[in-house]
Amino acid sequence: MDHTQRLLGGPVRLQDLAQAVDLSASRLGHLFAEELGLPFPVFLRWARLRRAMELVRAGATLTQAAHGAGFADSSHLTRVFHEMFGLAPSKVFRSVQWDWT
Numbered sequence: 001m002d003h004t005q006r007l008l009g010g011p012v013r014l015q016d017l018a019q020a021v022d023l024s025a026s027r028l029g030h031l032f033a034e035e036l037g038l039p040f041p042v043f044l045r046w047a048r049l050r051r052a053m054e055l056v057r058a059g060a061t062l063t064q065a066a067h068g069a070g071f072a073d074s075s076h077l078t079r080v081f082h083e084m085f086g087l088a089p090s091k092v093f094r095s096v097q098w099d100w101t
Contacts, residue, residue, distance in 0.1 A: 004044070008051045008070050014040050045080060052077055056093050 003020055004012055018028040032040045048069045055065035066077035081089040 004047060005051075008048055009068055010070055012044055012070065045084070049077075049081060049084065052081075052089070053093070056089075062089060062093075 003017055007016075014029055015025045018025040021028065023031070029040050032038065032043055036043055038046070048071060051069035052062075052065040052071065055068045056062065060068065062074040062077060066072070066074045069077070071077040071080065078089055081087070081092075085092065
């Protein structure tokens with residue numbers, strides 16, 4: 001999981017992560033599902049959304065946050081955010097009081 005967080009700004013492939021921890025991609029995929037209750041692609045989507053939120057919280061624009069979290073552009077971030085939460089990220093980011101300590 002730590003290795004995944006370091007790679008979020010670019011492509012993250014299960015195969016590359018598996019090689020880094022000396023497991024097969026299928027075994028690592030099963031471990032993600034067993035231990036986290038989420039398949040790897042869903043975990044990765046959540047991790048990217050969280051990174052984008054952290055970047056906006058730190059003062060980044062949506063475009064900067066999208067790129068920093070590994071989304072193609074702000075439209076991609078907006079589309080995924082809307083699919084997950086039913087809201088545009090700009091509306092949420094304006095109204096959220098951040099208290100992540």
